[in-house]
Amino acid sequence: xxxxxxxxxxxxxxxxxxxxxxxxxxxxxxxxxxxxxxxxxxxxxxxxxxxxxxxxxxxxxxxxxxxxxxxxxxxxxxxxxxxxxxxxxxxxxxxxxxxxxxxxxxxxxxxxxxxxxxxxxxxxxxxxxxxxxxxxxxxxxxxxxxxxxxxxxxxxxxxxxxxxxxxxxxxxxxxxxxxxxxxxxxxxxxxxxxxxxxxxxxxxxxxxxxxxxxxxxxxxxxxxxxxxxxxxxxxxxxxxxxxxxxxxxxxxxxxxxxxxxxxxxxxxxxxxxxxxxxxxxxxxxxxxxxxxxxxxxxxxxxxxxxxxxxxxxxxxxxxxxxxxxxxxxxxxxxxxxxxxxxxxxxxxxxxxxxxxxxxxxxxxxxxxxxxxxxxxxxxxxxxxxxxxxxxxxxxxxxxxxxxxxxxxxxxxxxxxxxxxxxxxxxxxxxxxxxxxxxxxxxxxxxxxxxxxxxxxxxxxxxxxxxxxxxxxxxxxxxxxxxxxxxxxxxxxxxxxxxxxxxxxxxxxxxxxxxxxxxxxxxxxxxxxxxxxxxxxxxxxxxxxxxxxxxxxxxxxxxxxxxxxxxxxxxxxxxxxxxxxxxxxxxxxxxxxxxxxxxxxxxxxxxxxxxxxxxxxxxxxxxxxxxxxxxxxxxxxxxxxxxxxxxxxxxxxxxxxxxxxxxxxxxxxxxxxxxxxxxxxxxxx
Numbered sequence: 001x002x003x004x005x006x007x008x009x010x011x012x013x014x015x016x017x018x019x020x021x022x023x024x025x026x027x028x029x030x031x032x033x034x035x036x037x038x039x040x041x042x043x044x045x046x047x048x049x050x051x052x053x054x055x056x057x058x059x060x061x062x063x064x065x066x067x068x069x070x071x072x073x074x075x076x077x078x079x080x081x082x083x084x085x086x087x088x089x090x091x092x093x094x095x096x097x098x099x100x101x102x103x104x105x106x107x108x109x110x111x112x113x114x115x116x117x118x119x120x121x122x123x124x125x126x127x128x129x130x131x132x133x134x135x136x137x138x139x140x141x142x143x144x145x146x147x148x149x150x151x152x153x154x155x156x157x158x159x160x161x162x163x164x165x166x167x168x169x170x171x172x173x174x175x176x177x178x179x180x181x182x183x184x185x186x187x188x189x190x191x192x193x194x195x196x197x198x199x200x201x202x203x204x205x206x207x208x209x210x211x212x213x214x215x216x217x218x219x220x221x222x223x224x225x226x227x228x229x230x231x232x233x234x235x236x237x238x239x240x241x242x243x244x245x246x247x248x249x250x251x252x253x254x255x256x257x258x259x260x261x262x263x264x265x266x267x268x269x270x271x272x273x274x275x276x277x278x279x280x281x282x283x284x285x286x287x288x289x290x291x292x293x294x295x296x297x298x299x300x301x302x303x304x305x306x307x308x309x310x311x312x313x314x315x316x317x318x319x320x321x322x323x324x325x326x327x328x329x330x331x332x333x334x335x336x337x338x339x340x341x342x343x344x345x346x347x348x349x350x351x352x353x354x355x356x357x358x359x360x361x362x363x364x365x366x367x368x369x370x371x372x373x374x375x376x377x378x379x380x381x382x383x384x385x386x387x388x389x390x391x392x393x394x395x396x397x398x399x400x401x402x403x404x405x406x407x408x409x410x411x412x413x414x415x416x417x418x419x420x421x422x423x424x425x426x427x428x429x430x431x432x433x434x435x436x437x438x439x440x441x442x443x444x445x446x447x448x449x450x451x452x453x454x455x456x457x458x459x460x461x462x463x464x465x466x467x468x469x470x471x472x473x474x475x476x477x478x479x480x481x482x483x484x485x486x487x488x489x490x491x492x493x494x495x496x497x498x499x500x501x502x503x504x505x506x507x508x509x510x511x512x513x514x515x516x517x518x519x520x521x522x523x524x525x526x527x528x529x530x531x532x533x534x535x536x537x538x539x540x541x542x543x544x545x546x547x548x549x550x551x552x553x554x555x556x557x558x559x560x561x562x563x564x565x566x567x568x569x570x571x572x573x574x575x576x577x578x579x580x581x582x583x584x585x586x587x588x589x590x591x592x593x594x595x596x597x598x599x600x601x602x603x604x605x606x607x608x609x610x611x612x613x614x615x616x617x618x619x620x621x622x623x624x625x626x627x628x629x630x631x632x633x634x635x636x637x638x639x640x641x642x643x644x645x646x647x648x649x650x651x652x653x654x655x656x657x658x659x660x661x662x663x664x665x666x667x668x669x670x671x672x673x674x675x676x677x678x679x680x681x682x683x684x
Contacts, residue, residue, distance in 0.1 A: 006310045007237070010045070011037045012293045013080060013307050015266070018072035019289060020300045021106035021113070023280045028107060028115065031264035031276030032070035034289070035234055036168065036199055039259055040073055042237045043166060043197070044081065044315050047244050051319035052083040052311075054092055055124050058348060058443075059163050059326050060319075062126050062142045066135025067170035067199065068116035069278070072106065074125065075113050079103060080303065081311045083124040090349070097123035100301050119441070119468045127441055128468050131460055133176030136196055137431050139167040140182045141438020141446075143194040143254070144413070144423075148444065151419035152388065153340055158333045160326070160344075163193065164248075170199045171209050174217055178460075181431035186254045187225030188426075190415040194254040195247045199234075201263040207274045218258060227255045234261035266292040347389045347443050350471065350527040356386045357521060363513035365544035372535040372577070373477040375513035377402030379520045380447070380475075384410070384421065387524070392447030392473070393423030395432050400537075401449040401477045429454045433461030433474070440470045445524075447473035452480075452492040452534055455499065465530035466504040473523055477535045479509065480632035481667065482578060484538075487657030496576075496633040499532055500605055508604045509534040510554065511561075511580035512543045515603055518554035522607070534577065538660055541581045548584065553601070557608030558619055562587050562599035569598035571626035571678050574641060576602050579630040579669065586674035597678060598624075602641075626681040630674055632667070647677045 001009065018033035044050070049061045065074045078098045085093040098112055105111035112122045116130030126142075129135035142165045149161040173179050186194055198217065202209045218228045227250050229243035240259070247255040264276025267289040281289065287297035296302065334341040346353060361378045363370075384390045384405050391405075391413070398404040404422055411420030425432035425448070432448045439446040448458075455462065455476060465472045481491045499507050506529045508519040516535070523531040543561070545551065553559025562584060564570070571590075573583040580601045590597045600619055602608060608616065620627075620641065627646035629638040635650035642648055649668060656663060664670055 001306060006306055007041070007045070009304055010080065010307050010310050011041045012295060013303055014041060014073065014076040015293065016290060016295055017076040017079070017103055017301060017303075019281060019286050021072050021075070021103050023283065023286050024104055025107040026280050028072060028280065029069040029278050030072070030281055031203070031270070032067060032170065032199060032201070033073035033076065034267065034276075035201060035261040035263050035265045036070065036073055036259075038235050038237050039197060039240060040077060040168065042240050043244065044077055045311065046241065046314065048166070048315055049163065049319060049322045050315060051323035052081045052316055053320060054323050055083050055097070056086055056090060056092065057323045057326060058344075059161055060323070061163050062139065062165045064126055064129065064135045064139045064142070064165070064167040065117060066129050066139070066167050066173050067132065068129030068135060071113070071115060071117050074117055075103060075106070075122075078122070078124040080307060081315050082308060086123040088120070100303070104301060127438065128464055131464070132170075132172035133178035133182075134434050134461060134464060136167050136169050136173050136179050137182035137434030137461070138438035138441065139165045139194060139196070140186045140191065140431070141435035142442055143186065143191040144189060144435065145439045145442035145444050146193055147191070147418040148391065148413065149442065153344055155333070155337060158329060158337070160330065160333065164195065165193060166195050166197065168197045168199065171201065171204055171213060174198065175213055178430045178434060181428035182435060183221060183224045183226065185426065185428060185431060185435070188415070190225070190252050191254045192251050195244070195257065196254070197257045197259060199261050200258050201261045203263045203272065203274055203277050205274060205278055218256075221256045225253055227253050229255065229257045231257060231259045234259050234265070268292065343388060350443065352524060353387060356383065356524065358386060360517055363517070363542050365546070366542040369539050369541040370513060371537055371539050372510055372513065372516050373402045373537060375516040376475065376520070376533065376535055377404070379517055381405055381407055383520060383524060387445065389443075390445045390447070391421035391423060392436065392449070393425055394449040395425050395429045395454070396427045397450055398422075400451070401475060403447065403449040403475055429457035430461060433458040433465070433472075436472045437461055437465055437468065437470055440472050441468075445471065445473070447475055449475040449477070451478040451490065452476035452495055453478065453490050455492070455495050459498070462499070462505065462530065462532070463502055466502050469504065469528035470530055471526045471528060472530045474530065474532045475535065476532060478537045479534045479577060480536070481651070481655040481663045482536055482538045482632065482660055484660045484663065485657055488654035491655035492633070493651045493654055494634045494636070496534065496631070497636045500637060505530055505532060506604060506606050507532040507534065508554070509577040510603050511575075511577055511601050512540050512551070514542065514545060514551035515554050515601070518551045519603060522555055536578050538578070540578050543581065543584065554603050555607075556611050556615065557604040557606065558600055558602040560598055560619055561601040564596035564598045565591050566596055568596065569624055570596045571628065571682055572598045572600060572620060572624055573628050573630065573674065573678065574600040574602050574620075575630040577631070579632060582669060582671060583630055583674060585671040586678065589671060589675050590678055595678065595682070595684075626678070628674065628677045628681060630669070632669055645681060647681050649674065649677055
């Protein structure tokens with residue numbers, strides 16, 4: 001066979017594998033893989049620097065399928081390129097990531113080929129995509145990470161990091177607001193290593209995009225500061241190669257390649273229809289499409305002779321050579337720059353440098369105290385000095401969230417200063433969270449910050465952090481009605497319980513400056529869990545630890561901060577964050593009146609629930625049923641701790657605009673109200 005015939009055979013193999021898998025599942029999206037097979041094949045076979053035998057080598061090009069519903073396009077590529085599997089400890093195995101049998105189990109229970117690509121579940125999948133716009137936003141983070149990694153690790157004669165990032169996206173990605181946020185920031189940062197390939201097929205689930213989408217995408221992206229190329233036929237691989245060459249030769253901006261395609265290409269009755277987008281074609285239509293491709297109509301999951309070898313000669317050979325050259329270079333690098341090599345090794349394995357928590361600040365007891373956002377700002381500056389790959393920023397709010405790194409030489413991450421570690425996301429909360437996911441996927445430890453209320457804008461990306469098991473650090477301040485005069489639009493009520501409900505997400509709401517230190521100790525040692533740190537705007541007393549228990553109890557999620565005087569407690573007071581000090585005030589009053597009450601600080605429900613039953617029962621003895629919880633948030637969820645005989649002091653409405661003391665009085669967050677609640681549950 002000629003080279004061009006082998007290329008076409010390989011392209012049609014991608015198409016037919018996708019069609020067969022969707023048909024076998026009777027579920028999925030066959031049309032986009034059928035249309036984009038020439039585009040994806042050309043990119044993988046002729047451009048992508050990616051070694052199927054080592055799919056996690058650090059300087060590989062990244063490929064993101066942002067329109068994740070077209071997952072069979074990626075699964076077919078991973079199979080045909082014979083990408084090897086990687087275990088949870090990042091060990092490359094001898095087995096393949098996806099076999100033909102795996103493709104046959106598309107969308108079935110416990111398969112490696114779920115409906116949308118999932119990071120960690122399927123080797124070779126660089127990020128979990130599905131919610132549209134998330135993948136392209138992740139790709140911006142990946143591209144930004146390359147520039148910072150290069151600034152830190154590259155040295156004369158040693159270019160350890162120069163990878164490119166490619167993302168395929170569709171009309172849905174372009175319509176979601178997050179893509180605009182991310183593209184705007186990418187253009188601002190002149191991310192010349194970033195290429196989005198936009199499948200312009202004019203079809204969504206409801207029908208033609210003219211129903212709701214008529215903007216000039218090319219002009220929009222030029223306005224963002226992108227280079228824009230246009231391919232009028234997805235099957236014109238020569239034109240695509242020219243556009244990809246332009247991308248590679250562009251040094252001052254990202255590139256968007258618009259590719260006009262026909263969804264369901266080759267299916268005589270389904271091409272260019274909404275049915276081709278999200279439904280199996282049907283056996284008869286599959287057979288007719290195969291006939292159009294010159295394929296045996298009855299053959300299923302056929303990989304003709306020569307296809308595997310074609311991939312080996314293309315991406316396999318090129319990627320293997322690039323990876324081997326990198327490994328050889330790194331061996332010399334380790335000799336000349338052993339400390340940097342060790343940093344890279346630790347970063348890649350999510351390990352911490354020795355002494356990462358040295359020189360922590362000291363916070364003595366202080367009735368006036370300081371806001372936990374302020375103490376956190378002091379702590380993060382100490383840790384960032386000790387962990388060179390800890391970086392991040394805020395959505396235009398670092399003066400308020402106290403997340404600016406301020407030690408000598410830390411700098412700003414900008415197009416002209418790639419080595420900076422202070423990132424400026426602008427007022428783009430959703431993109432900020434998704435970009436942070438992309439950076440953490442490249443093993444940089446990234447934090448993202450805004451007001452707690454604006455987790456409403458971040459939530460989809462936070463959820464994906466948890467699904468992907470990425471240790472992104474989210475720092476959210478202005479945590480309650482303590483925001484005061486800004487009023488209910490800025491006072492989070494339901495947000496604590498909403499994030500507590502996310503599986504695998506570690507949420508901590510510390511009670512004072514010393515709990516903040518311990519919270520950071522917990523967070524920095526997480527390797528697979530994202531963390532949410534919820535902090536106050538208002539000053540909180542720094543609790544006297546000579547009188548009350550040490551803050552190290554934070555490591556277990558909840559701990560007894562004040563024990564009942566004179567024996568077993570009659571009642572238990574429990575709280576998080578700013579309300580712990582309120583409970584301690586009530587505790588002093590109750591103790592002076594002879595009531596035996598215990599106070600429990602519960603900064604993290606999630607961590608507490610992962611402790612042994614013995615420990616949990618020691619903190620909250622089952623036979624002590626007189627319990628009161630206090631939290632300036634929705635009461636939802638506290639019933640699991642206070643039980644049917646307890647009382648919950650919390651928010652039943654939105655807040656109000658007023659000074660904090662007036663709000664505390666209006667909503668019942670005062671010592672006398674807590675004392676009365678304890679007496680009520682005790683029947684006194």
